Structures are given as structure tokens and as C-alpha cells.
Amino acid sequence: MAAKKRSEMMEETRAKLIASARKAFAEQGFAAASMDDLTAEAGLTRGALYHNFGDKRGLLQAVVDQLDTEMAQRAHDIGARAGTGWDGLLAEGVAYIEMALEPEVQRIVLLDGPAFLGDPSQWPSQNGCLHMTRQTVERLIAQGVVRPIDPEAAARLLNGAALNAALWVAASPDPQDVLAKAVEAFRALAEGLLARPS
Amino acid sequence: MAAKKRSEMMEETRAKLIASARKAFAEQGFAAASMDDLTAEAGLTRGALYHNFGDKRGLLQAVVDQLDTEMAQRAHDIGARAGTGWDGLLAEGVAYIEMALEPEVQRIVLLDGPAFLGDPSQWPSQNGCLHMTRQTVERLIAQGVVRPIDPEAAARLLNGAALNAALWVAASPDPQDVLAKAVEAFRALAEGLLARPS
DNA sequence: TCAATTCACATACGCGACGTATGTAGAAAT
DNA sequence: ATTTCTACATACGTCGCGTATGTGAATTGA
Numbered sequence: 203m204a205a206k207k208r209s210e211m212m213e214e215t216r217a218k219l220i221a222s223a224r225k226a227f228a229e230q231g232f233a234a235a236s237m238d239d240l241t242a243e244a245g246l247t248r249g250a251l252y253h254n255f256g257d258k259r260g261l262l263q264a265v266v267d268q269l270d271t272e273m274a275q276r277a278h279d280i281g282a283r284a285g286t287g288w289d290g291l292l293a294e295g296v297a298y299i300e301m302a303l304e305p306e307v308q309r310i311v312l313l314d315g316p317a318f319l320g321d322p323s324q325w326p327s328q329n330g331c332l333h334m335t336r337q338t339v340e341r342l343i344a345q346g347v348v349r350p351i352d353p354e355a356a357a358r359l360l361n362g363a364a365l366n367a368a369l370w371v372a373a374s375p376d377p378q379d380v381l382a383k384a385v386e387a388f389r390a391l392a393e394g395l396l397a398r399p400s
Numbered sequence: 401m402a403a404k405k406r407s408e409m410m411e412e413t414r415a416k417l418i419a420s421a422r423k424a425f426a427e428q429g430f431a432a433a434s435m436d437d438l439t440a441e442a443g444l445t446r447g448a449l450y451h452n453f454g455d456k457r458g459l460l461q462a463v464v465d466q467l468d469t470e471m472a473q474r475a476h477d478i479g480a481r482a483g484t485g486w487d488g489l490l491a492e493g494v495a496y497i498e499m500a501l502e503p504e505v506q507r508i509v510l511l512d513g514p515a516f517l518g519d520p521s522q523w524p525s526q527n528g529c530l531h532m533t534r535q536t537v538e539r540l541i542a543q544g545v546v547r548p549i550d551p552e553a554a555a556r557l558l559n560g561a562a563l564n565a566a567l568w569v570a571a572s573p574d575p576q577d578v579l580a581k582a583v584e585a586f587r588a589l590a591e592g593l594l595a596r597p598s
Numbered sequence: 599t600c601a602a603t604t605c606a607c608a609t610a611c612g613c614g615a616c617g618t619a620t621g622t623a624g625a626a627a628t
Numbered sequence: 629a630t631t632t633c634t635a636c637a638t639a640c641g642t643c644g645c646g647t648a649t650g651t652g653a654a655t656t657g658a
Contacts, residue, residue, distance in 0.1 A: 212635070233431055233516070236615065249637045252617070317515035318431070321571035355578075355585035358568045359561035363589070366560025367553070373519035380553075387553035391561070394592025410606070434644065447608045450646070602656080609650070614643105621638070628631080 274330025472528025500566025
């Protein structure tokens, strides 16, 4: 076991705190989660927390950034696997709906994030999912597949639709059935973006 | 001045507390708002609050119900003025986007509401806006204007899209310009619901 | 009309959680 | 080897929620 440098130790501490916070925030919500409990589970104290993240919101910010980055990566992979065309965008959107079913994502990124950190597009992580959807839309507009509308606006509305679909699915007693309906409605809505041959 | 009955007095205190809470929650957010300050501004104490609403969440629930009812009424009027067809649905959606620009609506109903009360469709007020949009969609499906998809799903996604559009507009430095883009994108998306002559 | 009761609200208290100020041990620097 | 620095721990003050208890005015019943 090689001796660890100080910077490595600090990275490890940050990682442990973020991991504990992810669990606590997902299970109890940001407001109800106790910093004492949270840090204790990571084998640390609140001192480490305030030293590394400034305050409770700073920790939430770090957790959200990590989750958002993971989500963007996953959605990108799924979208790319479905191709660079229209199907890619649909796959991304559906992937987003399905990811939003995970309690961690829903509670932290979709509910507490906007409530306590404000508008997602202002986050340091820039909301990777949103950014990625926008790029996909831009590409499809350039391809002539999607009609020339503001790509930022389109990405916003698509992500918003997906988010609410996920909230609905998650709260339903029969998630599988509701998920199918949500995906169908999402496909229908998204088709409104298609260039009409008119 | 007629003497007031006890029930009338109680209604008045409830109204005063809700009014104070609307201001406080809108300005500071639910989590940061202090019940002591809130009740003091209404000329009361926390005693009245806990007697009438049970706890802090109960007060938020009451505020959200009131706002939601007002929003549904306003959107209904605007939609009805635009007719009972496709334009009615579009008008409702745009009205929803514009209402979501008001700090009271955005902060309380769209951000803190879901975060602290859970899924909007589970609220006692049943989320009037959502309910109304669904009815409109159902009517248009019956008319053959909208293709036969699950109306609940469609209403959910439309409202979700409108919400995120509003968050975007509100956070932008040039709301007027961004609002126009958002409305355009919303119209495009919504057209995906139209029945195709395929 | 008057005593008894109810109730809407105020007051008082305890507890938990956040943020800060201070302490400390070990690594880094010279 | 001494000094400095820093990543964390410890200790403290404060604030806000929820509850338990008190009180005066309105209501009830005879």
C-alpha cells in the first residue's frame, strides 16, 4: 500500500462525503438530511464538510454535479447507440425519462436541485443533460430533420416533458403500464419538432 | 359593522396567514421562511398557525391549493376565450407558461410544491391546471383533432414542458425575447399531438 | 341571566440542526 | 529540527420547529 499524498487524501474525503450525501439526500431529501448523521456515516465530522464544501448547499451542488455528469454520459451513450438521426434524439429522451425514475436522480436532481440551487441551466455542471440534448437538436436541424426552431428552447421543453413524465410514472401504482403511456406521449410530442414536407 | 361570528373570525385568520405565507414563501422560499416572522406579519403567533394548519407543510399545502385554484381559473378563462378547438389548448399552454413567470407561482407551486409536498397530482387540489389540461385534451381527442393518446400523459408532458420553459424564461436576462422562443417551441411540440391525415 | 364549557389563539419550553470559532496533529517547507 | 501550514475535529451560539400548557372570550344550557 503506497503512502497517499495529501491531495489524494483530500480527494478521497470529498468522494466519501459526496457518496454519503447521495444516499442521505436520496433517502430523506435535502432538507431533512442531517449533516451530523451524513458525515458520521462517512467516518468524518461536519468539520470536514464545511472545510471542503463551504456549507450544506455546497455539498448539494457537488452531489448534483456528479449525478448530472453521470446522467449526461449515460444518455449520450444510449443516444449514440441508437444512431445520429431522429431515433437518437428519441432514445435520449426516453433514457432521460427512465433515469428520472431512479430515486437518486428524481429526488436530488429533479426536485431538490431546482428548489435549493435554482434554475438548472445556471448550475456549474451546466446541466449536462440539457446541454447534450441541445447539441443533438442542433445536429438534427442542420440535417434538415428537425424544423429550424431555437435548439435551446426545444431541449428545455423536451427535458421538462421528460421530467414530468418521470414524476408521474414514479408516483403511479403501476409504473410499467404508465411508463409505456408516457413514452408514447413523448414520442408524439417530439414529432412536433420534425420538419414538415408541407 | 356587524359583530363577527367565531367561524367568520377563524376564516379571516386563515386568510391572513395564507396571505402572509404567500408573500414569505414567494420571497424567501419555503425552507428559509420563518414561521415566527410570517405569523407576526399577520398580527398573530405560531399558535394560530399550528391550530389551523397542523404544521409548516400544512400551511404550504393551503397556499399551494389557493394558488393552484386561481391558476386553473385563469387558464380556463383564457383557453375558453380562444375557443374550444386546437387554439384553446395552445392558449392554455401559453397562459401556463406566462403564469409560471410570476415569482409566486414559480417559487411556490413549481419549485417548493413538488419538493416538499411530492407529486402534484397527489395534491388535495388535484393540481387544477393539470386536470383542466387533461379535459381539454380529452375533448380534442373526441373531436378528432388530437390523435388518440393517453390524455393524462399528454397533459402531464405539456405542463412539464411549459414549466421548464417558464423557468428558462424567468432566469434569462431578456425575458421577452426568450419568451417568444419558448412559445414557438411549445407550439411546435404541441403540434406533435395533432391527428395526422397520414 | 349566569355558570360551565369549549375553543381559538398565545405563551413557554425542549430539542435538533446549522454555521462558526477555535483547537490540534501531522504533513510540508526551510 | 524547527516552523509553518492545513485538513480536519471539537465546542459553542443561535435559530427555528413542534408541543405542551395557559387564557380569555364566545357559546351553551337551564
